[in-house]
Amino acid sequence: MAKLTHPKRALSTMPLKSSAPLGAALAYLGIDRAIPLFHGSQGCTAFAMVHLVRHFKEAVPLQTTAMNEVSTILGGADQIEEAIENLRKKSAPEFIGIASTALTETRGEDVPGDLRLILQRREDFADTKVVYASTPDFDGALQDGWAKAVEAIVSDLVPRVTERDVDLRQVTLLAGAHLTPGDIDELTRLIRSFGLEPLVLPDISGSLDGHVSDDWSGATQGGTPVARIPEAARSAFTLAIGESMRKAAQIIEDRAMVPYRVFQSVTGLKPVDALVRTLMALSGVADPPPSVKRDRARLVDAALDAHFHTGGVRVALGADPDLLFSLSTALTSMGAEIVAAVTTSQHSPLFDRMPCDEVVLGDLGDLRRGAEAGAAQILLTHSHGRHLSEALHLPLMRVGFPIFDRIGAQDVCRVGYRGSRAFLYEFANIMQAQHHRATPEDFGAAPIPEEFDHVPHIARH
Amino acid sequence: MADALKDKIADVFDEPACGTNVSKSEQQRKKGCAKPLTPGAAAGGCAFDGAKIVLQPIVDVAHLVHAPLACEGNGWDNRGAASSGSERYRTGFTTDMSELDIVMGHGERKLFRAIREVIEAEAPPAVFVYATCVPALIGDDIDAVCRAATEKFGTPCIPVNAPGFVGSKNLGNKLAGEAMLDHVIGTLEPETLTPYDINIVGDYNLSGELWQVKPLLDKLGIRILGSLAADARYKQVAYMHRAKVTMMVCSKALINVARKLEERHGVPWFEGSFYGISDTSASLREMCRILVEQGADAELLDRCEALIADEEAAVWARLEGFRARVEGRRVLLYTGGHKSWSVVAALQELGMEVIGTSVRKATEEDKARVTEIMGDDKHMFDNMAPKDMYRLLKDAGADVLMSGGRSQFVALKARMPWVDVNQEKHEPYAGYMGMVDLLRAIDRAVNNPMWEELRAPAPWETPLTETRTLPPLSGECPVTGIAGTGRAVSLVPPLPPSGAALAAPVEVAGFTSSTTDFEDC
Numbered sequence: 012m013a014k015l016t017h018p019k020r021a022l023s024t025m026p027l028k029s030s031a032p033l034g035a036a037l038a039y040l041g042i043d044r045a046i047p048l049f050h051g052s053q054g055c056t057a058f059a060m061v062h063l064v065r066h067f068k069e070a071v072p073l074q075t076t077a078m079n080e081v082s083t084i085l086g087g088a089d090q091i092e093e094a095i096e097n098l099r100k101k102s103a104p105e106f107i108g109i110a111s112t113a114l115t116e117t118r119g120e121d122v123p124g125d126l127r128l129i130l131q132r133r134e135d136f137a138d139t140k141v142v143y144a145s146t147p148d149f150d151g152a153l154q155d156g157w158a159k160a161v162e163a164i165v166s167d168l169v170p171r172v173t174e175r176d177v178d179l180r181q182v183t184l185l186a187g188a189h190l191t192p193g194d195i196d197e198l199t200r201l202i203r204s205f206g207l208e209p210l211v212l213p214d215i216s217g218s219l220d221g222h223v224s225d226d227w228s229g230a231t232q233g234g235t236p237v238a239r240i241p242e243a244a245r246s247a248f249t250l251a252i253g254e255s256m257r258k259a260a261q262i263i264e265d266r267a268m269v270p271y272r273v274f275q276s277v278t279g280l281k282p283v284d285a286l287v288r289t290l291m292a293l294s295g296v297a298d299p300p301p302s303v304k305r306d307r308a309r310l311v312d313a314a315l316d317a318h319f320h321t322g323g324v325r326v327a328l329g330a331d332p333d334l335l336f337s338l339s340t341a342l343t344s345m346g347a348e349i350v351a352a353v354t355t356s357q358h359s360p361l362f363d364r365m366p367c368d369e370v371v372l373g374d375l376g377d378l379r380r381g382a383e384a385g386a387a388q389i390l391l392t393h394s395h396g397r398h399l400s401e402a403l404h405l406p407l408m409r410v411g412f413p414i415f416d417r418i419g420a421q422d423v424c425r426v427g428y429r430g431s432r433a434f435l436y437e438f439a440n441i442m443q444a445q446h447h448r449a450t451p452e453d454f455g456a457a458p459i460p461e462e463f464d465h466v467p468h469i470a471r472h
Numbered sequence: 473m474a475d476a477l478k479d480k481i482a483d484v485f486d487e488p489a490c491g492t493n494v495s496k497s498e499q500q501r502k503k504g505c506a507k508p509l510t511p512g513a514a515a516g517g518c519a520f521d522g523a524k525i526v527l528q529p530i531v532d533v534a535h536l537v538h539a540p541l542a543c544e545g546n547g548w549d550n551r552g553a554a555s556s557g558s559e560r561y562r563t564g565f566t567t568d569m570s571e572l573d574i575v576m577g578h579g580e581r582k583l584f585r586a587i588r589e590v591i592e593a594e595a596p597p598a599v600f601v602y603a604t605c606v607p608a609l610i611g612d613d614i615d616a617v618c619r620a621a622t623e624k625f626g627t628p629c630i631p632v633n634a635p636g637f638v639g640s641k642n643l644g645n646k647l648a649g650e651a652m653l654d655h656v657i658g659t660l661e662p663e664t665l666t667p668y669d670i671n672i673v674g675d676y677n678l679s680g681e682l683w684q685v686k687p688l689l690d691k692l693g694i695r696i697l698g699s700l701a702a703d704a705r706y707k708q709v710a711y712m713h714r715a716k717v718t719m720m721v722c723s724k725a726l727i728n729v730a731r732k733l734e735e736r737h738g739v740p741w742f743e744g745s746f747y748g749i750s751d752t753s754a755s756l757r758e759m760c761r762i763l764v765e766q767g768a769d770a771e772l773l774d775r776c777e778a779l780i781a782d783e784e785a786a787v788w789a790r791l792e793g794f795r796a797r798v799e800g801r802r803v804l805l806y807t808g809g810h811k812s813w814s815v816v817a818a819l820q821e822l823g824m825e826v827i828g829t830s831v832r833k834a835t836e837e838d839k840a841r842v843t844e845i846m847g848d849d850k851h852m853f854d855n856m857a858p859k860d861m862y863r864l865l866k867d868a869g870a871d872v873l874m875s876g877g878r879s880q881f882v883a884l885k886a887r888m889p890w891v892d893v894n895q896e897k898h899e900p901y902a903g904y905m906g907m908v909d910l911l912r913a914i915d916r917a918v919n920n921p922m923w924e925e926l927r928a929p930a931p932w933e934t935p936l937t938e939t940r941t942l943p944p945l946s947g948e949c950p951v952t953g954i955a956g957t958g959r960a961v962s963l964v965p966p967l968p969p970s971g972a973a974l975a976a977p978v979e980v981a982g983f984t985s986s987t988t989d990f991e992d993c
C-alpha cells in the first residue's frame with residue numbers, strides 16, 4: 012500500500028520517463044508489415060527513432076507527418092493524407108499506426124474525424140489499415156502510449172460479434188509495454204506447452220527480436236499479422252499482461268464477448284502460479300507438462316539459493332508503473348525492501364498495491380534522493396541510471412526502456428518460471444559482487460596504529 | 473512566431489560567407505536553405521535538436537529545455553561529446569510541461585521557477601534555456617523570462633530560441649550560434665592574452681576528437697582560447713572575441729559565428745578540417761599563417777613545417793603497416809558533407825579502392841574535388857534508398873561500408889562490414905593519429921573472421937546427402953501422451969542415384985518449416 016506523491020517542482024532533472032508517442036510507436040512496431048507514424052514535427056520523430064535504435068540496435072521504421080509552423084496552425088489533415096500516400100508508395104505497409112504528439116495536441120485537432128473522412132474518400136488506401144491513438148507527450152509515459160495504441164488497434168480491428176464462434180484452442184495474449192521480446196517468447200512457450208495457440212498482440216517478439224532476414228524493407232518484418240487481429244474475437248480467453256492492458260481486454264470483451272483476466276505481474280513464483288493455474292483451466296490439462304513442472308521446481312530452488320542475497324536488501328527502483336509493480340513485488344516477496352520507488356505516470360490503479368510506503372511521480376533526480384535517504388544498496392532502472400550509479404557508487408541493474416549501453420536488451424527475460432529464475436540469479440549475483448571487506452572502523456574499533464606498518468627501505472648500494 | 477525570431481531566421485539565411493547562398497537569387501535566398509519536408513518521407517532532427525548539438529558540449533552550463541517531455545526525455549545524454557571538466561552538460565534538465573501548464577498558460581512561470589531551482593541546486597556559470605515547439609506555440613516568451621531571471625539571480629540565463637518546427641537541424645545550429653553572438657561572446661574578458669590564441673568553431677569533441685589534435689597545437693604553443701563548443705567552458709565562449717584567428721572546422725554549420733566574429737571583433741577566420749592527413753597539415757599551415765599575420769613571431773611557420781614533416785612521416789610509417797591488410801578492398805562511402813575527401817585520398821594511397829561516394833550535401837566545389845580525387849564522376853551518387861544499398865552490399869559490390877549511423881543496419885543485415893564515420897561514432901578519427909585509428913577500425917571490421925562464418929550457408933541450405941535412421945521412439949510424449957511406435961524411422965529418403973539431381977532441394981514429406989518456433993512438443 013503506497014501513496015503516490017508528486018513533488019512540487021518546476022525542474023525535472025534527468026528524466027525517467029520516455030514519452031507516450033514513443034510507447035505507441037513501439038506497440039505499432041509489434042504488428043507485421045507496419046509503419047508507425049508520428050503526427051507532429053519531424054524532430055520529435057528523429058529523437059524517438061534514435062531512442063528506439065539505441066535500445067534495439069535495429070533499424071526502426073518510424074515516420075512523421077512533418078508538421079511545420081504553418082501546418083501546425085492550419086491543421087494537419089492534409090499532412091496525414093500525404094504521409095499515408097507516400098508511405099504506401101514507398102513501402103506498401105499493411106498497417107500504419109498514427110500517434111499524436113504534444114505539438115498537434117496543443118493545437119487540438121479532430122484527427123479521428125479527419126482520418127475517417129480521408130479513409131472514406133481515399134478508397135485506394137483500403138488495403139492499408141490505419142489506426143490512430145491520441146498520445147500527447149505531456150500526459151503519461153511510454154506505457155500509457157503503448158496502452159492507447161493497443162486500445163486503438165483492438166477498437167478498430169476486432170469486429171463486433173453478436174454470437175460467439177469460439178476457437179477453444181486459441182487465447183489472446185495482450186502484451187504490456189514492460190515485456191521484452193524475450194518475455195513474450197517465454198509466455199508464448201508457456202501457453203503453447205498447454206496445447207493452446209496464443210494470438211499475441213502486439214508481438215514485438217517477431218519484429219524487434221533482433222534477427223537477420225533475407226530482405227530489406229521499410230516496414231516491420233514480423234509481429235502480429237494484420238489479418239489475424241480480428242481473430243481475437245474468436246479466442247477462448249484474453250490474457251492481459253500488465254494492468255495497463257486491462258482497458259484493451261475490456262474492449263475486446265465488449266465487442267466480442269471474450270472473457271479476460273489481467274495479470275498484473277508474471278514475475279515471481281506466485282504470479283506465475285496464477286498464470287499457470289489459468290492455463291490449466293483453459294486447456295483442461297490437470298497435470299501440466301513436465302517442462303513446466305521442472306521449471307517451477309528450479310525456480311523454487313533458485314529462490315532458496317537467492318534469498319540469502321535478496322533478504323533485507325534495500326532497493327531503489329524507477330520504472331513505468333507496470334514494470335515497477337512486477338519487479339518490486341517479486342523482490343519484496345524475496346525479502347527485499349523497496350526504499351525508493353519512482354514512477355512515470357499517474358494513470359495506474361496499482362499504486363494502492365505497491366509494496367512500499369511511497370511512490371514518487373518523478374525523475375531520476377527523485378530516485379537519487381530516495382536512494383540516498385533510504386540508504387539503498389542497489390538501483391534498478393534504465394540505462395540513464397548509470398549517472399546515479401556513478402554518483403552514489405551503487406550497482407545498477409538495467410530494467411525497462413531505454414537500455415542503450417548493453418546489447419541484447421531484447422533477449423532479457425524476467426517473466427514465467429524461467430525468467431523469474433534468471434531475474435533472481437541476476438539480482439543475487441549483483442549483490443554478491445558487492446564486496447565489502449570488514450574494517451575495524453566498521454565496528455567502532457580504533458584502527459591498527461600505523462607505526463606497526465613496515466616501511467620499505469630504500470635500497471643502499 | 474515572434475517577430476524577433478522571424479528576423480533572426482531571415483538573417484541567418486542571408487549568409488554572405490556561404491558560397492551556395494551567394495549564388496542564389498534574392499527570392500531563393502528569402503526562402504532559406506530548407507526544403508519543404510515531405511510527410512511520410514522525412515528524416516532528421518529539428519532546429520531545437522540542432523541548437524542542442526552545437527551548445528551541449530559547453531560542459532559547465534546547465535542546459536534547461538523548456539518543453540513537454542518528448543524533446544528532452546527522448547533525447548538527453550545521447551551524444552558522445554567528451555568533457556575534461558564538469559559533467560553537468562550530461563544532466564538532462566527540463567520543465568517537463570504538463571497539460572495543466574499548457575492549458576492554463578503557466579509555462580513562463582514554471583520556466584522561471586525551474587531556472588531558480590537549477591541555479592540553487594547547481595550554481596552553474598550560466599543557464600541555457602532552450603525553446604521548443606509547444607511553448608513557442610502557446611506564446612511563452614523565453615527571452616523575457618531569461619532577462620528577468622538574469623536580473624533576479626545574477627547568473628546569466630541565455631535564451632536559445634530555436635523551436636523545432638522552424639526548421640532543420642542546420643538552421644538550429646545557426647540560431648544557436650546567434651544566441652551566443654547576442655548574449656555570450658564578448659561578455660567576459662580573459663585574464664591573459666597571447667599572440668597564439670585561437671578559436672575553434674564547429675567541433676564538438678565527439679569521443680575526444682579535439683584531444684587528438686590538441687597535442688599538435690600544444691607543441692606549437694597555440695592555445696585554444698575560445699571554443700564553440702568542443703570541451704568548452706562557458707568562459708571560453710565568452711572570450712571568443714579576443715582570439716587571433718577562428719578555425720571553422722569541417723562544416724558550415726556555424727559559419728555565421730565565424731563571420732560575425734570577424735565583422736564585429738576583427739577576428740579573421742578560415743575553414744579547415746582535421747580529417748585526413750593532408751587536411752590536417754593544410755589546416756595547421758593556414759592557422760599559423762594567419763597567426764603570424766596577426767602578429768605572432770614568424771618563426772612559428774618554420775616550427776609548423778617541421779612539425780608537419782615529422783608527423784606526416786611518422787603517420788605514414790604507421791599506416792604502411794596496414795597496407796597488406798587493406799590493399800585492394802573496395803570501400804563504399806556514404807557520408808554527408810565533404811569532410812571525407814582527405815580521408816579518401818589516404819585510403820587510395822594505401823591501395824584501397826573507393827568504389828563510390830555519396831555527394832548528398834556536397835556543393836559543386838566539393839563535387840569537383842571528388843572528381844579530381846577519383847578520376848571521374850562515375851562514382852558519385854546522391855541518396856541511395858536503403859533497399860538499393862542493401863542489394864548492392866548484399867551482392868558484395870563492396871567489402872566495407874563507411875557511413876553514418878542510419879545506414880549501419882543496412883550494412884550489418886547484409887552481412888557487410890561497417891565502419892562508423894558519423895558524428896555519433898564511438899572512436900575519434902581526427903588528426904594524424906586519428907587516421908591510424910581509422911585504419912585500425914577498417915582492418916578490424918573487414919578482416920574479422922566472423923564474416924566468413926556468417927556468410928556461409930545455413931545447414932539446411934545445402935541438400936542433405938547423408939541418410940540416417942533414427943532408433944525407435946521410447947517413452948511417451950509428455951503432452952499428447954502418445955507412446956513411441958517401436959519402429960525405426962528413416963528421416964530422409966535414400967539419395968537420388970546421380971549427383972545431378974542434387975541441385976533441386978529434396979522434398980522431405982512431413983517436415984515443413986514454420987515461421988514460429990515451437991520447441992516444446
Ligand code: SF4
Pocket residue numbers: 052053054055056058113114518519520521539542543603604605606635636637
Ligand atoms: S520538433 Fe519541437 S516538439 Fe519535437 S523534439 Fe523538436 S522542439 Fe521538441
